[in-house]
Amino acid sequence: MIVSNTGKYTVVSLLVNGSSQDIMIRSADTLLCTLRNQLGLTGAKQACGNGDCGACTVLVDGKPMHSCLLLTMEALNSGITTIEGLRHSPVRQAFVDNWAIQCGYCTPGFIVNGHALVTEHPDAEDERIEEWLQSNLCRCTGYQEIKDAIKSALNANNLLDSNGIDTAEQ
Amino acid sequence: MIPFNFDYFKPETLEEALKIYSSEWKLGKKVIYLSGGTEVITFARGGKMTFDSVIDLKGIPECTMLEMQGDDLVIGAAVTLNRLVESNHFPLLSKTVRTIADHTSRNKITIGGNLMSKLGYREGILPFLITDAIAVVYGPAGTEAMPVDNLAAAELAEGQFLTQVKVAASNLDLPFVSMKRTRSSKVGYPIVSLAALRKEGRIRIAFSGIHEHPFRSAVVEGILNDETIEDQQRIDKAIAKLPTNVTDDFIASKDFRKFVLNKLLTEMNAVWEGSR
Numbered sequence: 507m508i509v510s511n512t513g514k515y516t517v518v519s520l521l522v523n524g525s526s527q528d529i530m531i532r533s534a535d536t537l538l539c540t541l542r543n544q545l546g547l548t549g550a551k552q553a554c555g556n557g558d559c560g561a562c563t564v565l566v567d568g569k570p571m572h573s574c575l576l577l578t579m580e581a582l583n584s585g586i587t588t589i590e591g592l593r594h595s596p597v598r599q600a601f602v603d604n605w606a607i608q609c610g611y612c613t614p615g616f617i618v619n620g621h622a623l624v625t626e627h628p629d630a631e632d633e634r635i636e637e638w639l640q641s642n643l644c645r646c647t648g649y650q651e652i653k654d655a656i657k658s659a660l661n662a663n664n665l666l667d668s669n670g671i672d673t674a675e676q
Numbered sequence: 677m678i679p680f681n682f683d684y685f686k687p688e689t690l691e692e693a694l695k696i697y698s699s700e701w702k703l704g705k706k707v708i709y710l711s712g713g714t715e716v717i718t719f720a721r722g723g724k725m726t727f728d729s730v731i732d733l734k735g736i737p738e739c740t741m742l743e744m745q746g747d748d749l750v751i752g753a754a755v756t757l758n759r760l761v762e763s764n765h766f767p768l769l770s771k772t773v774r775t776i777a778d779h780t781s782r783n784k785i786t787i788g789g790n791l792m793s794k795l796g797y798r799e800g801i802l803p804f805l806i807t808d809a810i811a812v813v814y815g816p817a818g819t820e821a822m823p824v825d826n827l828a829a830a831e832l833a834e835g836q837f838l839t840q841v842k843v844a845a846s847n848l849d850l851p852f853v854s855m856k857r858t859r860s861s862k863v864g865y866p867i868v869s870l871a872a873l874r875k876e877g878r879i880r881i882a883f884s885g886i887h888e889h890p891f892r893s894a895v896v897e898g899i900l901n902d903e904t905i906e907d908q909q910r911i912d913k914a915i916a917k918l919p920t921n922v923t924d925d926f927i928a929s930k931d932f933r934k935f936v937l938n939k940l941l942t943e944m945n946a947v948w949e950g951s952r
């Protein structure tokens with residue numbers, strides 16, 4: 507059984523972007539707080555804090571989740587991936603190539619969610635893309651470039667064989 | 677940031693959860709159960725809820741199981757909405773919960789949390805109301821089963837928590853409709869949400885958004901099944917017999933909710949007609 511207690515800070519081990527880190531947290535800390543304030547991983551953004559905007563999205567065991575609605579304690583035995591761990595994601599490059607960024611505040615959330623979509627559903631159709639992207643809000647773009655970026659990453663993903671090798675270049 | 681501290685426990689058995697509840701409660705602490713935790717975190721952050729101890733139910737196998745057992749589908753309280761959609765054991769439930777919140781939130785929101793929510797919508801309960809589902813609760817008196825419609829937080833005894841919901845296999849694949857209208861975008865709380873199915877030639881129907889709580893009404897159902905009157909008359913009569921206090925708030929006025937309900941019932945009739 508996992509326990510952590512009031513008032514005092516508890517030392518816990520968190521697996522973030524493939525490396526295990528020992529940190530001191532309050533039971534009341536959200537994962538978003540811990541990532542930003544304890545681990546200096548500021549890619550996940552604080553915005554609504556209510557699960558409405560997706561700016562804080564991270565992957566927990568590969569599933570996109572709002573880190574503002576997750577206690578750090580709930581994530582202890584899971585693998586967490588933040589935008590900092592997705593430097594080589596094709597979705598990140600697709601956002602650059604498709605000009606899917608203006609102010610950039612929403613971008614990490616979109617890329618993390620998009621990366622999970624491309625990984626879990628490499629043949630995602632419009633309806634599924636729409637359903638997944640409804641979790642993220644952007645106040646600057648008209649969403650079209652973002653959809654284009656996700657679609658181009660899906661297409662590129664389909665050109666990779668199961669070893670991740672680009673078959674289009676062979 | 678949540679502006680107060682609390683103890684966090686993640687037990688691995690039902691007995692352990694209850695033991696923690698009892699010992700914390702005896703110390704005069706306010707204890708709450710947590711399944712997905714999204715509402716608990718939002719309310720705590722916004723000052724709408726305080727507590728001293730949290731018991732996370734996600735480590736208890738009974739609360740995370742999702743399987744057929746004999747003649748029942750057994751759904752653990754801590755099963756996420758997306759897991760229900762993906763497994764698709766109960767297509768009406770999958771379709772209904774797929775309209776709750778957004779895809780990312782549904783990786784965290786659980787069916788137990790939705791059923792025990794302090795918010796009035798609790799759309800996940802609609803398919804259970806029309807299939808006479810059974811809620812299984814655990815507490816100081818051991819395991820108890822009750823009709824799912826008794827499941828309002830006020831009716832659970834001190835220390836009791838929801839562990840599972842059971843639906844008879846014979847109710848899983850009946851013809852159904854699930855419809856929802858929100859104010860603007862696809863994601864949002866319902867102006868009206870309804871789930872209906874046909875069993876032995878009769879319509880069973882439950883609603884959310886119209887009233888403070890989701891409901892199924894024998895009177896409304898009786899009228900909607902009265903084949904001696906025309907479709908539109910039936911709908912008008914059913915709407916006239918809605919429970920009083922139709923919700924009137926910033927999402928939609930009382931009259932607009934009735935208007936939307938009228939539209940949805942007309943659409944529902946068209947769907948049933950088409951499938952006949």
Ligand SMILES: Cc1cc2nc3c(=O)[nH]c(=O)nc-3n(C[C@H](O)[C@H](O)[C@H](O)COP(=O)(O)OP(=O)(O)OC[C@H]3O[C@@H](n4cnc5c(N)ncnc54)[C@H](O)[C@@H]3O)c2cc1C
Pocket residue numbers: 556557558708709710711712713714715716717733753775776777778781784785786787788789790791792793794795797798799800836837838839864865866
């Ligand atoms: C972005 C967003 C959009 C939403 N949209 C909708 C919508 O369209 N329709 C709708 O119906 N709802 C909607 N909701 C509300 C959501 O379904 C409820 O808030 C639900 O309670 C969240 O589930 P949870 O598992 O996270 O609950 P939790 O936060 O774990 O718990 C909620 C409440 O139930 C209690 N509880 C939890 N599990 C148990 C248990 N097993 N036994 C006894 N008590 C328990 C908790 O103590 C708490 O009081 C939305 C929520 C969000 C964040």
Ligand code: FES
Pocket residue numbers: 551552553554555556557558559560561562563572573574575
């Ligand atoms: S900050 Fe988490 S969803 Fe908006």
Ligand code: FES
Pocket residue numbers: 607608609610611612613643644645646647
């Ligand atoms: S680019 Fe500014 S919010 Fe999306």
